[in-house]
Amino acid sequence: MTDFSQGRTNVPMGGSQAPGAQTVSGSRGLEFAEPLIFEMHHEGRTGVDLPDVPVSDARLNGMRRQGPVGLPGLSEPQVVRHYTRLSQKNYGIDSGFYPLGSCTMKHNPRLGEKAARMAGLGDLHPLQPFSTVQGALELVDTLAHWIKTLCGMPAVAMSPAAGAHGELCGMMAIKAAIEDRGEAATRTRVLVPDSAHGTNPATAAACGFSVDSIPANDRGRVDVAALKAKLGPDVAGVMLTNPNTCGLFETEILDIADAVHAAGGYFYCDGANFNAIVGRVRPGDLGIDCMHLNLHKTFATPHGGGGPGAGPTVLSDALAPYAPVPYIVHDAKGLRLVERQADAGEGEKPFGRIKGFHGQMGVFIRALVYMMSHGAEGLLQSSTDAVLNANYLRARLGDVMSVPFDGICMHEVLFDDAFLHDTGVTTLDFAKAMIDEGFHPMTMYFPLVVHGALLMEPTESESKETLDGYVATLRALTERAKAGDVQFFKDAPRLTPRRRLDETTAARKPVLRWTPPVEDNA
Amino acid sequence: MRYLPLTDVDRAKMRAVIGIETDADLYADVPRSALLSQPVDLPGPQGEMEVERAIAALAAKNLSSAKAPSFLGAGAYRHHIPATVDAMIQRGEFLTAYTPYQPEISQGTLQMLFEFQTQVAMLTGMEVANASMYDGATACAEAVLMAGRVTRRHRAVLAGGLHPHYRDVTATSAHFIGFDLVGPDSDPSHPAFAASVIDLIDDNTACVVVQTPDVFGRIIDLRPIAEAAHARGALLVAVTTEILSLGLLESPGAQGADIVAAEGQSLGNPLGFGGPYVGLFATRASLVRQMPGRVAGQTLDVEGQRGWVLTLSTREQHIRREKATSNICTNSGLCALAFSIHAALLGEEGLGRLARINHANARALADRLTTVPGVEVLNESFFNEFTVRLSKPAMDVADALAERGILGGVPVSRLLPERTDLKDLMLVAVTELNTGADMDALANALQEVLS
Numbered sequence: 001m002t003d004f005s006q007g008r009t010n011v012p013m014g015g016s017q018a019p020g021a022q023t024v025s026g027s028r029g030l031e032f033a034e035p036l037i038f039e040m041h042h043e044g045r046t047g048v049d050l051p052d053v054p055v056s057d058a059r060l061n062g063m064r065r066q067g068p069v070g071l072p073g074l075s076e077p078q079v080v081r082h083y084t085r086l087s088q089k090n091y092g093i094d095s096g097f098y099p100l101g102s103c104t105m106k107h108n109p110r111l112g113e114k115a116a117r118m119a120g121l122g123d124l125h126p127l128q129p130f131s132t133v134q135g136a137l138e139l140v141d142t143l144a145h146w147i148k149t150l151c152g153m154p155a156v157a158m159s160p161a162a163g164a165h166g167e168l169c170g171m172m173a174i175k176a177a178i179e180d181r182g183e184a185a186t187r188t189r190v191l192v193p194d195s196a197h198g199t200n201p202a203t204a205a206a207c208g209f210s211v212d213s214i215p216a217n218d219r220g221r222v223d224v225a226a227l228k229a230k231l232g233p234d235v236a237g238v239m240l241t242n243p244n245t246c247g248l249f250e251t252e253i254l255d256i257a258d259a260v261h262a263a264g265g266y267f268y269c270d271g272a273n274f275n276a277i278v279g280r281v282r283p284g285d286l287g288i289d290c291m292h293l294n295l296h297k298t299f300a301t302p303h304g305g306g307g308p309g310a311g312p313t314v315l316s317d318a319l320a321p322y323a324p325v326p327y328i329v330h331d332a333k334g335l336r337l338v339e340r341q342a343d344a345g346e347g348e349k350p351f352g353r354i355k356g357f358h359g360q361m362g363v364f365i366r367a368l369v370y371m372m373s374h375g376a377e378g379l380l381q382s383s384t385d386a387v388l389n390a391n392y393l394r395a396r397l398g399d400v401m402s403v404p405f406d407g408i409c410m411h412e413v414l415f416d417d418a419f420l421h422d423t424g425v426t427t428l429d430f431a432k433a434m435i436d437e438g439f440h441p442m443t444m445y446f447p448l449v450v451h452g453a454l455l456m457e458p459t460e461s462e463s464k465e466t467l468d469g470y471v472a473t474l475r476a477l478t479e480r481a482k483a484g485d486v487q488f489f490k491d492a493p494r495l496t497p498r499r500r501l502d503e504t505t506a507a508r509k510p511v512l513r514w515t516p517p518v519e520d521n522a
Numbered sequence: 523m524r525y526l527p528l529t530d531v532d533r534a535k536m537r538a539v540i541g542i543e544t545d546a547d548l549y550a551d552v553p554r555s556a557l558l559s560q561p562v563d564l565p566g567p568q569g570e571m572e573v574e575r576a577i578a579a580l581a582a583k584n585l586s587s588a589k590a591p592s593f594l595g596a597g598a599y600r601h602h603i604p605a606t607v608d609a610m611i612q613r614g615e616f617l618t619a620y621t622p623y624q625p626e627i628s629q630g631t632l633q634m635l636f637e638f639q640t641q642v643a644m645l646t647g648m649e650v651a652n653a654s655m656y657d658g659a660t661a662c663a664e665a666v667l668m669a670g671r672v673t674r675r676h677r678a679v680l681a682g683g684l685h686p687h688y689r690d691v692t693a694t695s696a697h698f699i700g701f702d703l704v705g706p707d708s709d710p711s712h713p714a715f716a717a718s719v720i721d722l723i724d725d726n727t728a729c730v731v732v733q734t735p736d737v738f739g740r741i742i743d744l745r746p747i748a749e750a751a752h753a754r755g756a757l758l759v760a761v762t763t764e765i766l767s768l769g770l771l772e773s774p775g776a777q778g779a780d781i782v783a784a785e786g787q788s789l790g791n792p793l794g795f796g797g798p799y800v801g802l803f804a805t806r807a808s809l810v811r812q813m814p815g816r817v818a819g820q821t822l823d824v825e826g827q828r829g830w831v832l833t834l835s836t837r838e839q840h841i842r843r844e845k846a847t848s849n850i851c852t853n854s855g856l857c858a859l860a861f862s863i864h865a866a867l868l869g870e871e872g873l874g875r876l877a878r879i880n881h882a883n884a885r886a887l888a889d890r891l892t893t894v895p896g897v898e899v900l901n902e903s904f905f906n907e908f909t910v911r912l913s914k915p916a917m918d919v920a921d922a923l924a925e926r927g928i929l930g931g932v933p934v935s936r937l938l939p940e941r942t943d944l945k946d947l948m949l950v951a952v953t954e955l956n957t958g959a960d961m962d963a964l965a966n967a968l969q970e971v972l973s
Contacts, residue, residue, distance in 0.1 A: 037637050037866050047867030048604060050875040050954075053882045055770070060881075061741040061903035063734075063772045070644045073869035080606055083634075083863060087615040090630035094614030100623075107525055108618050111570050116794070117608075120581030125594040126796030127932045128585065129924040135583030136795050149562050161656035161797065164839070164849045175698055202839035202849035207698045211844040249551040280549060285556045300525075304856030305631035306621035306653070306816065308798030324694070340690070342940045352694030356597060356659030356687040356785070357796025369577060375567035378523050385528050387548045388536055395540045408542070408550055435627055446840075463527035464536060496626040498829035503625075506821035506833040510810065512650045513640040 032085045038514045041072030089497040101412045101443035101455025104297030112366030126357040130336040137335035143368045152284030155320035157313045159359040166292025166311025167203040174266040176322040176351035187236040195447040200239045216449045220246035220405035231263035241270035243410035245447040257287025274298045276411035279380030289316040299367035310363035385460035386411040396471045400478045404450045417452025425481040427452040429489035591960035592929040595907045595951025597763040625831040632830035635818035638862040646782040647775025648804035652815040654853040655801030658785025659691040664814045665759045665783040669729030679722045680705035683736030686937040710738040720750040733761040739904040748778025767905040769877025790860030800857035814848030880906035884952040896972035907951040916948040922971045
């Protein structure tokens with residue numbers, strides 16, 4: 001843990017740098033060598049001006065801190081420059097095309113940022129008296145209405161903090177319903193397709209279910225016969241992604257829903273790919289019992305480098321009574337929240353609570369702003385454009401790359417690595433070469449049902465010109481790979497703040513924090 | 523539409539390339555019965571001005587905590603956020619990036635997370651921390667599940683004084699996964715807090731969960747509880763909802779905690795009606811492979827330059843699927859960034875000063891309220907929040923104060939409605955943002971309301 005003998009950031013140690021890239025300082029033009037904040041510490045510096053108020057120990061129960069925390073001292077200009085420089089080492093949707101499959105990297109409107117910071121929204125305490133937050137509750141209720149209408153579902157649990165958290169919410173609702181039926185001891189198995197996101201089986205396990213996987217057929221869809229063969233009185237439910245992770249609509253989904261219900265199970269749908277069908281298909285019409293939405297995907301709230309997201313989860317009539325607290329109710333005084341199971345009303349059987357307070361309000365505001373801006377027609381046009389863009393990539397790249405499943409795709413297009421066969425270039429190498437060309441790579445090696453997957457999701461935010469530029473680049477790279485220029489790919493990326501990083505050593509000898517260098521007294 | 527670059531001409535050209543005639547052809551795989559024949563019944567599109575006006579109208583129906591003397595805490599605290607924090611987190615390269623799967627073009631996020639992990643480890647007195655969790659309550663639940671994996675036991679003791687939301691989130695997870703929870707009722711005037719917890723530890727106990735300062739504001743000495751837990755092979759999970767307290771108080775790590783689960787909202791993140799916040803999670807190095815959540819680690823690139831990657835992913839759902847340590851696949855990245863920037867601005871000296879100001883203000887208000895008839899301050903010890911017993915039900919008092927434009931405190935019955943014995947209690951939090959005038963306003967209004 002304390003292995004920190006790896007030298008200063010700035011000193012190039014290898015000899016493989018491109019000619020002219022080596023500099024005295026380690027910085028390269030607009031790309032700065034930037035130390036850790038802990039290495040910038042200077043005694044006596046601070047980034048805040050606060051008075052030094054002495055306090056006695058009288059009310060501290062003898063627990064006053066004995067040693068220093070160890071935080072470094074930096075002035076405000078240093079802090080501003082540090083984070084500005086770090087930001088310049090990042091690729092965001094603001095920077096360029098980000099066709100990361102299943103992640104829906106669409107434009108994030110800045111109106112949402114402005115709205116979330118408004119006085120009366122950004123500064124509300126979650127436990128203010130309900131009379132002082134009627135506008136906030138109305139906003140959440142309005143967003144819930146949009147979600148329920150778009151999904152054709154009667155209820156939505158708003159508190160899940162992310163997609164995986166929404167999955168947890170949905171599966172807990174299923175388990176609660178099964179417990180209520182007195183079948184908790186017998187319905188213990190959940191069916192999950194091979195192509196599912198890893199969160200699906202992990203979520204089922206977190207709810208105490210065992211997981212049984214279902215294979216895909218040669219059309220990239222769930223093998224319905226195999227699924228039906230596994231249904232039985234011990235099956236709690238099925239977790240399916242639709243459109244699925246191969247970018248395809250599950251054509252037999254109505255049949256699947258009927259079969260699951262006939263067997264007494266519930267139908268969970270992973271809504272990660274909802275962007276393909278917003279305004280055109282309602283999950284409620286597909287026989288789905290619960291589905292989470294990723295507001296940070298479909299409804300354009302920023303991903304923030306890995307969160308925060310929000311994963312509201314729609315519930316069918318069968319599962320609605322089990323929605324977790326808190327939830328909004330209307331009464332004579334207006335809107336209020338039911339925050340404890342003990343306060344649930346007639347017929348309500350909340351399965352519990354999954355998050356502190358009420359949900360990701362900051363994300364809700366941004367999502368509602370996005371929905372209101374588009375309106376019903378705009379949302380429909382967005383999903384249509386997203387699907388159009390994906391199919392355009394499929395059409396323009398299908399002849400030089402390899403498409404494992406024929407036909408129209410949804411909002412993302414899946415390729416496998418057959419087109420790289422015998423070139424010595426892997427999917428990873430290909431992706432790294434795309435980085436040097438200014439593109440964020442697609443999702444790689446997922447789904448697992450095809451070899452060396454390359455999953456591209458262009459979203460509706462991209463212009464035809466951007467797609468054409470991308471296509472031209474990928475066609476040229478493909479040609480280069482097929483021409484046998486392996487080293488070009490193995491060396492990529494060359495033009496990035498860091499080149500390929502040693503992930504094996506990072507995992508084997510984890511260095512997860514900075515520690516002060518050991519003084520050399522010799 | 524301003525967010526959509528494709529024009530109808532573009533769309534027609536693209537359909538021709540694809541070899542289809544209409545938009546409907548894109549949805550040929552969807553069963554006909556499931557296709558909507560007309561747009562859903564929702565409002566039409568609106569320009570920026572109209573949307574902004576509509577949201578502002580909703581905001582105007584709320585009482586902004588910045589415009590009222592505000593003393594609400596109970597797990598969410600109103601602190602000053604330096605202007606630098608909000609400016610930096612809005613840089614598009616941070617704001618609009620995904621999880622850093624491509625480390626070569628994500629070094630900004632990854633270095634920031636590495637710094638964040640270090641700051642959290644330092645504050646909590648632990649060896650390692652992860653890249654953040656959804657919030658403090660979910661971090662608490664994950665800590666209990668982790669203790670179960672580490673000890674292979676399935677029973678946890680939750681101390682009284684654990685925030686009811688944290689208790690409920692933990693209990694919900696525990697119920698579904700088959701984990702037993704025991705613990706005394708929350709009681710702010712319990713004479714033998716440590717004993718009430720220690721007596722429940724047995725040889726099947728995976729962990730003991732203790733919050734300090736607890737939901738009533740009391741500062742708990744974790745050391746005897748840690749000792750008792752360790753003697754039975756159980757872990758100590760320390761919880762704090764006010765991370766700023768660690769600028770003044772001894773860290774949980776120094777008191778023997780094995781896992782720390784905390785809410786980090788107080789640094790850099792606005793109240794925002796309860797979220798998004800940032801859960802902090804720290805533990806011992808020896809337990810790191812059972813830790814949930816994303817984590818950034820240091821390594822070298824092919825040129826020998828220091829850099830960072832997401833690491834220890836063999837714990838995680840995308841590799842381990844149903845055997846993963848948690849189903850979590852994101853963190854609370856941007857909130858962690860805000861936390862980290864605020865902590866960087868504060869530094870050692872600033873953090874200590876801010877914590878002392880909070881405590882001094884809380885003491886000033888506690889002294890002031892003691893003089894108000896009908897108010898009794900229950901705490902012997904506190905950081906920046908304490909519990910008062912009122913001569914009337916606290917819910918009614920809070921409503922009456924709100925009518926006077928004052929957010930006076932959180933009634934305990936808001937968190938524990940079933941505990942009628944606690945209905946006269948109110949939690950009062952004080953931060954650096956509360957002025958002497960705020961305190962006078964609260965004291966005077968309480969005097970009025972309680973008389």
